[in-house]
Amino acid sequence: MPKQKLNVAMIGYDFMGRTHSNAWRQVTRFFADIPCEPVLKVVVGRTKEKVAEARVRLGFEEAATSWEEVLARKDIDVVDICTPGDSHAAIAIAAAEAGKAILCEKPLSNSVAEAERMAGAVKKSGSISMVCHNYRRVPAVALAKKLIDDGKLGTIHHYRGVYLQDWIVDPNFPRVWRLEKARAGSGSLGDILSHTMDLSRYLVGNPVEVSGVLSTFVKERPLPDGSGKRGVVDVDDAAQALVKFENGAVGYYEGSRFAPGRKNYNRLEINGSKGSLVWDLERMNELEVCLDTGPLGGFTNISVTDGSHPYIGAWWPAGHIIGYEHSFTHTVYDFVKAVADGKSPRPDFEDGLINQRVLDAIERSAAIGQWVKVP
Ligand code: SOE
Secondary structure (H helix, E strand, C coil): CCCEEEEEEEECCCHHHHHHHHHHHHHHHHCCCCCEEEEEEEEECCCHHHHHHHHHHHCCCEEECCHHHHHCCCCCCEEEECCCHHHHHHHHHHHHHCCCEEEEECCCCCCHHHHHHHHHHHHHHCCCEEEECHHHHCHHHHHHHHHHHCCCCCCEEEEEEEEECCCCCCCCCCCCHHHCHHHHCCCHHHHHHHHHHHHHHHHCCCEEEEEEEEECCCCEEECCCCCCCEEECCCCCEEEEEEEECCCCEEEEEEECCCCCCCCEEEEEEEECCCEEEEEHHHCCEEEEECCCCCCCCEEEEECCCCCCCCHHHCCCCCCCCCHHHHHHHHHHHHHHHHHHCCCCCCCHHHHHHHHHHHHHHHHHHHHCCCEECC
């Protein structure tokens, strides 16, 4: 029986556009039980020549320069937003009004007010919505979730999450869009600490109070246009927060792009009354678990590559590891199933709104130097 087609319009085609289009292409080839068949229908970008080149490279049927026109098309089912944060709200709200299913890159928006409007729009239209926090769908992280939900760690006391990179430590690295508040909303806070925080909400629970610190070490950088002029950096280079969770756990988040040697070090450690677990993206197929604190106990390193582990059955035999891009394929797989079921997967836009409130609370706390309650 041929599967129902799901026509995808992807807005943006840079780094995230490449990860998402790879996922849309791969998902039907590996997940035999996927209920619909995604079709890479149209890729949208502002510059005609560049988007035409992206169409060929990424495998879309068509290229377009106006997302408004594409969203007005009846044959588009899914809108996949891979643009910088300053355009998420306008595109997502228009997509919701046009009744499309929406997958949106993280963080959901550049402000709480935008996130409220976006969550309101999908609620009103009944659109399926999802925020692309892809790390929830790394098999080792999904296994960690299962162990916690099964009570294997007991009562959770601590969440320690760090996300460290080093790509802007050179003061001459250009002032790209990720370093502009008007475009990115914030710096490492929204770009990488948002993942750490989303993972804490997935694995531990909702943060209720935060004490944040934001730092900008290099306040001016060369503009990327090669003009020799310098531009102001008005976002954080590093973001840190102490966190209290609603279930009594306490923890810590750190996001920094100033950690030499750390390329994409997304690591979490969770300690409960009965055990602990540790995961690190740079060794993403492994989950360290301690369920025995006795003299012969300690951490066991599980190779999360067995067919019985989350998502792995679709891929290779045990020990044949998977990578970063697979987390996006799993995200798209769950999104397509949700579209078929008519119910948004997590994290949906409501989660995106809660996430935005936590980011905002960290920013406000850092500004006043005090603990702030998450509304
Ligand atoms: C850049 O810092 C970046 O690509 C983030 O934007 C992604 O969300 C993260 O997963 C990897 O790093």
